[in-house]
Amino acid sequence: MNYKTQQPAILLLSDGTIFHGKSIGISGTTFGELCFNTGMTGYQEIFTDPSYFGQIMITTNPHIGNYGVNAEEVESDSVKIAGLVCKNFSFNYSRDNASGSLEDYFKKHNLVCISDVDTRALTAYVRDHGAQNAVICTDGTSVEELKKQLANVPDMKGLELASKVSTKQPYFFGNENAKYKISALDLGIKTNILRNLAKRNCYIKVFPYDATYKDLADFNPDGYFLSNGPGDPEPLRGAIQVAKEILENNQPLFGICLGHQIIGLANGVSTFKMFGGHRGINHPVKNLITGKGEITSQNHGFAIHREEAENHPEIEITHIHLNDNTVAGMRLKNKNCFSVQYHPEASPGPHDSSYLFDQFIENIKASQN
Template sequence: MHSLPPKGFLLLEDGTLFLGRLVGPSLPTVAEVVFTTNMTGYQEVFTDPSYKGQIVVLTAPQIGNYGVNLDDPESARPQVAGVVVRELSPTYSNWRATGDLRAWLEQYDVPVLTEVDTRRLTRHLRNIGVMKGVIGAGETPTKAALEALDSCPSMEGLDLATVVSTREPYTWGKADAPYHVVAYDYGIKRNILRLFEEHGVRVTVVPSDTSADQVLAMNPDGVFLSNGPGDPAAVSYAPVAIRSIAAKEVPMFGICLGHQLLGLTFGGRTAKMPFGHRGGNQPVKDLATGKVLITSQNHGFAVVGSPEGVEGAPDLAVTHVNLNDGTVEGLRHKTLPIFAVQYHPEAAPGPHDAVPLFDQFLTALRNRRG
């Protein structure tokens, strides 16, 4: 059993202070503070590159009760800047577990503020909007903590896709797979690669700034635009490459940041949301069928539009909308084999309502071959 951790705090940029106990490094940690409503899957959340540069508040009351394992991470290490929870479980029990959450986060110097009233904190972020914050030791923010908070950059205008992207191309899947897809890595999750492999696709993952000529030289059956962190408008190099690939009528599929970049490529714009969508219970309506999907999401920006279309992008049709706030959740090009969704059809541990989108992409690959 662990001894009682020392006292710690979370100070938001509007001056609101939340007290708790600090596990991990005591140096001030600053980042944008967001919340997720996931009930399970904390290891997937913490390793999702889309959470780069964020302190994540978990609304589930107890975290860590099933430990951590080597199979579930979405990347090689935790990507979050910090974690805020109501209770960090001192013990764990699961047949797949290889260790406990506390030790795993401490290994990577990720601070955890526990014993926090996360219900009050989440309601505050919902009412005011997400904002920057600092986690530190003690009950009163030090001068160093205040200075760190003041110097923390805004998420708007921040290109984090370049930071988390692979530096060198690599492949995933069987060499003799019937289809070959090139995936732009803006912060790709491993479960996307696992699902492509299950669908008979070999994936070549390339750095986020790879040119269209380099991608087309690989003669792919299709191109995938991945999820990722930061402000899509700051990834200014991406639409240039996407536009050139689209001109060759190569099938394209985008998820999350990839969806936003497609919107920007064809004339749309994106806007920062008050508190974003983060969690595994977001209701999304398919406008073609009227069906409602329960989806997993993690984004703080959205393509500006409505069921009638995307502002400034007449070639794009809106295919899905969020039933909580009406934001655009899916796009389709009216003449080219290109589509994208804002949510995560590859979500692990779930929900899996939207997995058939991978089949839709495969159909586009087959059609291109004739």
């Protein structure tokens, strides 16, 4: 229940549709591609996920903020979503290990938000009409002015965003005396990916999105990792070239989400912008190798073309998304490389997909024999 007087606010979609609500308290406007996440928990992880950079998030769970925030439950050093749309925003919270309120967290990061929106109707609208740009306004700017500004916001197709969230300088993660060394290309890497690798006796050097293969190779790693991240993969020519050179040398390579798409592009398989995308922690995937199902966390608006992957002589599709049969995972038949379109580090299963990190380590071991 909210106990504060809230000011009116609006959400304007690029097709002219308007949804009304109330301001959480941060005055201003924010623009981005509108998308929704169906997760019932983990809102702080969602808000700090670099893959959501440039997107306005609709949370389908009607209660947001009720368990506050915790400094340990972040996937990056700041909020990455462009704005939030929710139904019931809790200014009060109750959890023993919370470090503060979501309201204060948003104020710290200057995030514009709108609550008291009919998010069921809005989610259904996005699902039926596809992803589109939108603006949240909490400062009273006229609709006509907002329409003019919104018309100038670039479409996500063709938009390179990895440079906005990638590290500026290389850094290390984990125990420097660990058994395995990993070079990771940061296209928007989630902290929990690094935790999962470090937990498996890996010492990781994380490189900026525009690092070269030589940069990564100079660390003399046992394996290479291509991370998740925001935006369209096709403009990332440098990352695609890095993937090509890793594959030419047949070194162990693992890609997640955007990294998966980069590996596809490096092998001549094109990507496409999805109508609505996959975002949530309840997405069903089938492992075609084992025949087992996995409940997965997903966050992507682009995917690789399944028909092109099926017709590629060196690619084997290993996982499919059971809702729409899109490619959820693949491996290269004659290279030490595999990738998935979902997030095993998020573990909503909770452990359905954690084997993928173990598989990466096994591939590293095999390359050393």
